[in-house]
Amino acid sequence: MQKDDLLRLLRDPNLLPSEMQDLLSSIVAQAASLNMPCYLVGGSVRDLLLSRPVKDLDVVVEGDAIKLGKALVKKFGGKLTRHDKFCTAIWHLPATFDFQPLTLDLITARKESYDHPGALPTVTPATIEDDLRRRDFSINAMAIRMDGDRFGELLDPLNGQADLDQGIVRALHSRSFVEDPTRILRAIRYEGRYSFALDSETLKLINHESFACLSNLSGERLRHEIDLIFEEGNAGQIIIRVDNLKVLNVIHTALPSFNLNYADFLDMDPKLDFPRSRIIMGYMLWLMDLAEDEILSIAKHLDFTSELTHSIRAVSQLKKKLPVLMNSKPSLWTFALEKFPPDSVYAVYLVTRENALFEYLSIWRDVKPHTTGDDLKARGLQPGPRFGEILSHLRAAWLDGVVGSREQENELLNTIL
Numbered sequence: 510m511q512k513d514d515l516l517r518l519l520r521d522p523n524l525l526p527s528e529m530q531d532l533l534s535s536i537v538a539q540a541a542s543l544n545m546p547c548y549l550v551g552g553s554v555r556d557l558l559l560s561r562p563v564k565d566l567d568v569v570v571e572g573d574a575i576k577l578g579k580a581l582v583k584k585f586g587g588k589l590t591r592h593d594k595f596c597t598a599i600w601h602l603p604a605t606f607d608f609q610p611l612t613l614d615l616i617t618a619r620k621e622s623y624d625h626p627g628a629l630p631t632v633t634p635a636t637i638e639d640d641l642r643r644r645d646f647s648i649n650a651m652a653i654r655m656d657g658d659r660f661g662e663l664l665d666p667l668n669g670q671a672d673l674d675q676g677i678v679r680a681l682h683s684r685s686f687v688e689d690p691t692r693i694l695r696a697i698r699y700e701g702r703y704s705f706a707l708d709s710e711t712l713k714l715i716n717h718e719s720f721a722c723l724s725n726l727s728g729e730r731l732r733h734e735i736d737l738i739f740e741e742g743n744a745g746q747i748i749i750r751v752d753n754l755k756v757l758n759v760i761h762t763a764l765p766s767f768n769l770n771y772a773d774f775l776d777m778d779p780k781l782d783f784p785r786s787r788i789i790m791g792y793m794l795w796l797m798d799l800a801e802d803e804i805l806s807i808a809k810h811l812d813f814t815s816e817l818t819h820s821i822r823a824v825s826q827l828k829k830k831l832p833v834l835m836n837s838k839p840s841l842w843t844f845a846l847e848k849f850p851p852d853s854v855y856a857v858y859l860v861t862r863e864n865a866l867f868e869y870l871s872i873w874r875d876v877k878p879h880t881t882g883d884d885l886k887a888r889g890l891q892p893g894p895r896f897g898e899i900l901s902h903l904r905a906a907w908l909d910g911v912v913g914s915r916e917q918e919n920e921l922l923n924t925i926l
C-alpha cells in the first residue's frame with residue numbers, strides 16, 4: 510500500500526472517528542517528546558487496511574510504555590494501572606476524552622518466550638519487528654509508524670498485507686498453536702469474521718500436538734475465547750467450524766455443534782425491553798438441549814459464572830416443563846415463569862415461539878393488584894403469610910381477567926376477607 514493511501518485511511522473519520530484520531534495524536538506527541546518511536550499495530554492496522562472501522566487502538570512504543578503512561582496521566586489526567594512484568598500500562602482515560610472504551614492499553618515493544626506450552630509468556634523489551642514476530646497471525650502482525658518523519662509508513666515484515674488481500678489467516682510459525690493454543694480459536698474466529706480461509710500449513714497445526722496443549726488450558730482462558738466468538742455476527746457458523754475441526758471435542762466432550770436454526774436469534778432485535786447479553790444468549794442457545802449433568806460438567810470445566818450456569822439450566826428446565834404448562838391460565842404461567850430469569854424465558858420463547866412466553870415477558874410479569882400490604886394492614890389484618898396469599902389471589906384475578914377495575918378488585922377483596 511502506498512503511503513498516501515495509508516494516510517488517507519488514517520484520516521478517514523468513518524474508519525478512525527475524530528475523537529480516536531485526537532486521542533492518538535495526543536499519545537503520539539507525548540511519545541515523541543520522550544523519544545519513543547510509536548506505532549499503531551495489530552487489529553487497528555488490519556481493520557484500517559480492510560477499510561473497516563477501527564474498534565480499539567492498539568498502540569506500541571519502542572521504549573517504556575509505563576513511563577509514557579505516567580507522562581500522559583500527568584498531562585491529561587485519568588489513572589494508570591501498571592503491569593510491570595509485561596512492561597504495559599492501562600490508561601483509564603480522563604472524561605475530557607470522549608472515547609469508548611474508557612481505557613487504552615499502552616504496550617512496550619517486546620519479545621516473548623514460553624517456559625512451557627500454554628504458559629503465559631516471559632517478556633523482554635525489544636524492537637517493533639520483534640514485537641510483530643511474537644503475534645498470532647500475519648494479518649495481525651503489521652504496524653504503522655505514527656511519529657516523526659516516518660509517519661504513515663507500514664511495517665509488514667511477515668507479509669500480512671498479501672495475506673489480507675488473499676483472505677488468508679496464517680500462523681507465524683509451526684510452534685504457534687503449541688505455544689498458545691487459544692490461537693486455534695482466534696484463527697477460526699478471524700476466518701469466520703472476515704470470511705477468510707485458514708492457510709493450509711496453519712490448518713495442519715490444528716493437530717494432536719496442539720490439542721494436547723489446548724486441553725491443558727484453564728477454563729477461564731477457554732471461556733474467554735468462546736465469549737469472544739459469541740460477540741461475532743456469525744457466531745453460530747464459527748462454533749460449527751470449531752466443531753468440524755474437532756476442536757470442541759477437545760475442549761469438552763459434551764459440547765454440541767451449534768444449531769443453525771437458532772443462529773439468527775443472536776442478532777434478533779429484541780422487541781422485549783429487558784437487558785440481555787449476547788454472550789449469555791449465545792451460551793443458552795448453544796447448550797439448552799443438553800442434559801443437566803452435561804451442563805454442570807461444562808460449566809465447571811469452563812469456569813462459568815454462577816449466573817451463566819443458572820441461566821442455561823433454567824432454559825433447559827423450562828423447555829422441558831413447557832408441555833405441562835400448555836393451555837394453562839395466565840396466572841399459572843406467570844407464577845411458574847417467575848422462577849426463571851427473564852433472559853432464559855426469552856431464549857425459550859425464541860426457539861419455541863410459545864405465545865404465552867411473549868405475553869409473560871411483555872405484559873403478565875408486570876401485572877400487580879392495586880391493593881398493597883399497607884392496605885391490608887389498614888383493614889386490620891396482621892402481617893403474615895396470609896398477606897402474600899391474598900395479594901397473589903388478587904394478582905391472579907387480574908391476570909386471568911376475573912377482575913378488570915379497582916372496584917371489582919375491592920369487591921373480590923371483600924369476599925376474600
Ligand code: ATP
Binds near residue numbers: 567646689695
Ligand atoms: P479484535 O478485532 O478481535 O479485537 P484484535 O486484533 O484487535 O482483534 P486483540 O485480542 O484485541 O485482537 O489483540 C490485539 C493484538 O494483539 C492482535 O492483533 C495480535 O497482534 C495480538 N494478539 C492478541 N492475542 C494474541 C495471542 N494469543 N498471541 C499472539 N498475539 C496476540
Ligand code: MG
Binds near residue numbers: 552565
Ligand atoms: Mg482488539
